[in-house]
Amino acid sequence: MSINMMKQIFWLLSTALLVTSFSPEIKCPKASHPLLNKLWVSKNPSSPTDDASRLTLLENAKQFDEKIAKGDRTGTYAPAGWSNRLGTVLTPATADIYTADRQFIWNNIDVGGKMAVVKLGNGDLWVHSAVEIDDALKETLSKLGPVRYVMAPNYEHLKYAAKWHSEYPDAYMWACPGLMERLPDIKWAGEIPSGIRGEDGVFLENCWDLEELQALHLDVEANPFTGKPFFNEVIFYHKPSKALIVTDVFWNYPNSDGVPNSHLGGEEWELAPSVESIPFGSKLWKFGMDKVYLPFYKKFMINDERKYSEVSKIILDEWEIETLIPAHGDVVRGKEIVREVLKSHLRRG
Ligand SMILES: [Fe+2]
Numbered sequence: 249m250s251i252n253m254m255k256q257i258f259w260l261l262s263t264a265l266l267v268t269s270f271s272p273e274i275k276c277p278k279a280s281h282p283l284l285n286k287l288w289v290s291k292n293p294s295s296p297t298d299d300a301s302r303l304t305l306l307e308n309a310k311q312f313d314e315k316i317a318k319g320d321r322t323g324t325y326a327p328a329g330w331s332n333r334l335g336t337v338l339t340p341a342t343a344d345i346y347t348a349d350r351q352f353i354w355n356n357i358d359v360g361g362k363m364a365v366v367k368l369g370n371g372d373l374w375v376h377s378a379v380e381i382d383d384a385l386k387e388t389l390s391k392l393g394p395v396r397y398v399m400a401p402n403y404e405h406l407k408y409a410a411k412w413h414s415e416y417p418d419a420y421m422w423a424c425p426g427l428m429e430r431l432p433d434i435k436w437a438g439e440i441p442s443g444i445r446g447e448d449g450v451f452l453e454n455c456w457d458l459e460e461l462q463a464l465h466l467d468v469e470a471n472p473f474t475g476k477p478f479f480n481e482v483i484f485y486h487k488p489s490k491a492l493i494v495t496d497v498f499w500n501y502p503n504s505d506g507v508p509n510s511h512l513g514g515e516e517w518e519l520a521p522s523v524e525s526i527p528f529g530s531k532l533w534k535f536g537m538d539k540v541y542l543p544f545y546k547k548f549m550i551n552d553e554r555k556y557s558e559v560s561k562i563i564l565d566e567w568e569i570e571t572l573i574p575a576h577g578d579v580v581r582g583k584e585i586v587r588e589v590l591k592s593h594l595r596r597g
Pocket residue numbers: 404405495496575576
């Protein structure tokens with residue numbers, strides 16, 4: 249069974265569950281964890297936790313968009329919506345990380361897609377989960393630094409890998425395990441091996457500094473119909489900015505009110521404005537992912553409990569994550585709330 253067929257099944261299950269709920273308004277219950285309840289009233293998980301960081305990101309955003317530089321609410325690149333709240337070609341996420349927030353249309357539904365760009369300590373750019381490349385993106389990246397590495401992090405987010413390879417032939421193309429065999433036409437630099445982190449001084453030829461940007465292969469799952477890895481994702485921890493970059497192991501679609509992270513007590517801020525409405529299809533998608541796919545994944549797709557426990561421990565207890573950057577949905581900020589959000593998402597049962 250193909251991945252697209254799997255998606256169709258999830259889609260049908262989502263629709264069936266929604267129809268049986270007899271309610272056109274999707275309500276997402278707030279998490280019941282006591283720490284989250286406390287943090288809801290004291291933190292805004294959408295915005296940086298201190299003014300200096302907020303102002304740094306604002307200044308970085310102004311570099312790339314005339315309207316933002318003039319103080320407008322949204323930028324010039326695209327109409328603002330939940331999947332690109334600022335309407336800019338790049339949005340600063342941390343001092344060294346930018347996101348390219350885009351609509352991602354699947355079956356007429358905007359499921360949103362977020363590419364991450366890390367400016368490494370030596371000035372090179374590292375691109376994760378590439379979105380479609382256009383002149384505006386190329387021009388903006390050229391102001392930021394040379395594109396040196398392009399990372400295809402799992403079996404799903406690879407639609408534009410070949411295009412990036414042709415646009416940046418000198419960049420090193422890196423893949424999650426097994427992807428080189430799936431896409432043999434791309435001249436890959438290599439695959440991130442399972443079991444490495446980067447903290448132990450491991451060196452891979454033509455790879456970035458794995459101490460600075462650590463990799464963790466989530467080798468814990470199988471497609472229940474094929475017995476083979478499903479996403480086979482590698483996630484990344486950027487040590488200088490204490491940011492976790494993930495693709496499909498975690499998502500953070502907005503609530504129906506259009507306010508960033510309102511389900512966590514969040515509010516809008518300058519780089520993450522609220523939007524007036526979330527399209528019905530996008531709301532339906534969120535419902536399917538949260539209420540159908542996630543329980544299905546945990547119950548039927550995780551095939552190695554020991555490894556799942558090990559990688560969860562690294563994510564929750566070893567990495568000091570302060571900013572969580574998902575490929576789908578809003579960025580979450582704040583050490584305590586990021587940990588609680590990930591703990592809630594990853595926990596079994
Ligand atoms: Fe995805």
